[in-house]
Amino acid sequence: MDYFEVTNERHSTRAYKNQSVEPEKLQKILEAANRAPSAGNLQAYEIYLVTDAKHKIALVESAYDQEFLAQAPIVLVFCAHAARSVGKYGKRGADLYCVQDATIACTFAMLAATALGLSTVWVGAFDEDEVRRVIGASQAHRPVAMLPIGYAAEAAHLKPRRRLNDLVHQVQS
Numbered sequence: 824m825d826y827f828e829v830t831n832e833r834h835s836t837r838a839y840k841n842q843s844v845e846p847e848k849l850q851k852i853l854e855a856a857n858r859a860p861s862a863g864n865l866q867a868y869e870i871y872l873v874t875d876a877k878h879k880i881a882l883v884e885s886a887y888d889q890e891f892l893a894q895a896p897i898v899l900v901f902c903a904h905a906a907r908s909v910g911k912y913g914k915r916g917a918d919l920y921c922v923q924d925a926t927i928a929c930t931f932a933m934l935a936a937t938a939l940g941l942s943t944v945w946v947g948a949f950d951e952d953e954v955r956r957v958i959g960a961s962q963a964h965r966p967v968a969m970l971p972i973g974y975a976a977e978a979a980h981l982k983p984r985r986r987l988n989d990l991v992h993q994v995q996s
């Protein structure tokens with residue numbers, strides 16, 4: 824798939840087959856995330872890899888019963904790590920850049936998964952403290968996105984988007 828096929832075909836999947844993800848595919852996904860840009864190249868985020876049933880079931884509870892988190896063979900939890908950014912960028916690093924770093928890395932992982940024939944859904948609705956407890960992260964790591972990854976067990980459904988002339992605002996010269 825070329826880049827535009829990947830972005831056009833990516834869609835949220837909320838039902839996964841009981842089929843594991845090949846380790847080499849997971850490796851490629853993690854390497855893609857690691858290529859994401861970050862403020863000052865500080866990579867102010869951490870990735871937690873969750874694969875066992877007990878922790879995935881606990882993540883379901885922390886995410887208000889989003890059951891598909893337990894179906895997917897892999898859940899990546901992207902956490903902002905403010906301390907890595909605050910030294911260089913102060914409050915902007917702590918409040919914004921570390922969150923952006925984590926979310927861009929998650930986006931790279933999501934698109935890499937699509938390119939490899941896998942499915943995902945971005946999960947942002949969860950109790951941060953609960954997720955932190957489940958993955959064993961310290962207060963320094965703020966969970967900002969979870970990404971279940973696996974093989975889809977439901978038909979693809981591409982949702983409509985806003986029209987570009989509504990979304991894009993030409994700034995007049």
Ligand SMILES: Cc1cc2nc3c(=O)[nH]c(=O)nc-3n(C[C@H](O)[C@H](O)[C@H](O)COP(=O)(O)O)c2cc1C
Pocket residue numbers: 833834835836837889944945946947948949980981982
């Ligand atoms: C910041 C963010 C938070 C989201 N949180 C959730 C979530 O908690 N649960 C869920 O099922 N989908 C979640 N989504 C997925 C969106 O619902 C989905 O991307 C959107 O409806 C567009 O559909 P598509 O991904 O199929 O194009 C989230 C997406 C984003 C970007």
